Amino acid sequence: MESFSSPMSDLKTMRHSAAHILAQAVVGLFPEARLGIGPATEDGFYYDFELPRPLSEDDLPQIEERMREIVSWNLPFVPEEVGKEKVKEMFDRQPYKQEIISELQGDRVTVYHQGDFYDLCRGPHLSRTSEIGPFKLLRTSGAYWRGDEKEPMLQRIYGTCFESQERLDLYLQNLAEAERRDHRRLGKELDLFSVHEGLVLWHPKGAIIRSLIEDFWRQEHLKRGYQLVYTPHILNQEVFQKSGHLAMYQEFLYPPMSLEGKEYRVKPMNCPGHIMIYQSRLRSYRDLPLRLAELGTVYRYERSGTLHGLLRVRGFTQDDAHIFCSPDQVESEISEAVKLCQFMLGSFGFEEYEFILSTRPEKYAGTLEMWGRAESQLQGALTNLGLSAALEEGGGVFYGPKVDIKLYDSLGRGWQGPTIQLDFNLPQRFEVGYIGPDGGEHQVVMIHRAVLGSMERFIACLTEHYGGAFPVWLSPTQAVIIPIADRHISYARGVEEEFKGRGVRVEVDARSERMNLKVREAILQRIPYILVVGDKEERAGTVSLRLRSGEDLGSKTLPELWQIIQPELKPCS
RNA sequence: GCCCGAGUGGCGCAAUGGUAGCGCAACCGAUUUGUAAUCGGUAGGGUGGGGGUUCGAAUCCCCCCUUGGGCUCCA
Structure with a gap:
């Protein structure tokens, strides 16, 4: 349960109440509206509806007007405990609410109402509608019921609400400022790059920035015992069959090119190439850890609706490296990689960021034992460096746990940047091994890592971070x-x-x-x-x-x- | 991919059924200037693509493409 005392939760409560007022206003305008959910978010609130016609931004003033009216009625928010059967009757014309009700535990449900508008709700709420602060509806969009694309698409209305007009104005000002810092806008104004269907063209001024970053990156990697490699952009697709990428990421791969009865694929990952280099000769434990680094360009067919400037593209260059090591080297290698991430981000003026540790998902490769050990090695490396990480249970990739750092764009949206991932899958599939001191063959542990993320995404964040005024x-x-x-x-x-x-x-x-x-x-x-x-x-x-x-x-x-x-x-x- | 919105000269925008216009940029000329836009002139598009309605279509309808917001924040 949320505490009532902190200002933050007061704001959340107020926004949640605002969402209810929004719903009441929409139902007033569209009596046949079906209601989804309407929570408070980090910087505002939304409510999802199924409506007889599509909404546009032009509808927002009218809805806002109606909300103001409701506020002026000064209705109390009244909670009520109701039996489950009774609630089902109350919401008999609300299929989405029915769905929620049937999933609720217990046989009594809390319902709130202000005036004649009833909503299923745990609360808490303000006591009266007039207590709500200055608010504004911001935009409309589509949103799948429960965020699942197999479910129907509802219409979402976003808004925000603050305790004072000054705070609301400040927030709106920040939005405007964020627009001025948008890397897509600056990319055009400063003539840095252009993007066509998710494929990036680096203009001279963007290219020099990128190449300076890359030069710096290479120097710092050479200092730290990495070896630079280059691998081809296309490979026989057998390689991707063997790696499992073909089966796993089929929908993200560009289609094959056929020549002389062979099928080639543009690479979606750099790992197989690096493994081929590793396996070009027999490796001894004395060769480990072997750190192969490449600014490797990969292509993935991202769904059209998800493309976004340089932040989500279809062709991008990862600042990739694969560390092949023995199990007892893992922790120190992770630790060094984490330090390198910190060093790199610091060198580019990013001072505040958070580590996220993602653990075993439901579908996974390898054994429970491997996962347990790897997760504790990741955690151990962070702890030894005096760092804490937010935990994302089950957020790991199927082939191993990982530590990520999110970079934030000017609107505060987080994007995965630096990442350190353990991989149990590829060493097994490719039988990547080394001869140990005992003369026997052992399986290598692979660490996949990128300390910037990708050049595209990193430069997008860098551009927004500095508002175009690069160091x-x-x-x-x-x-x-x-x-x-x-x-x-x-x-x-x-x-x-x-x-x-x-x-x-x-x-x-x-x-x-x-x-x-x-x-x-x-x-x-x-x-x-x-x-x-x-x-x-x-x-x-x-x-x-x-x-x-x-x-x-x-x-x-x-x-x-x-x-x-x-x-x-x-x-x- | 899905929902909604938008595509007009290089860029930013106007024209909502009567045959496309403004600013900046470009080009030409004048000006030689003291810390955030000098003045004048010239040229440039037939409105993302295709189809349809109409005497007439940027404007209305259909399909496609591109692009923006969103599709995670669990009554």
């Missing part, structure tokens, strides 16, 4: 020199050469436009350093420095400028 070392253009008049261009070129020679991505904006326009555009492009040069600067051998934040740092000599820029050129770690 200097990742900025496509790091400095722009703006000559005030044409006669300053040659001085500007000299400054450009000087800093280009020092590895700065700098350019001169020599267009025949006014300085004001160039400054404006430089700021909109989030260029970190804006260097204005005119007569004064040329005489003194300086530049006038302005930052994308709008801050004006005044006149700087070139050595002074270098002192400012140089420390920003490398990732701070």
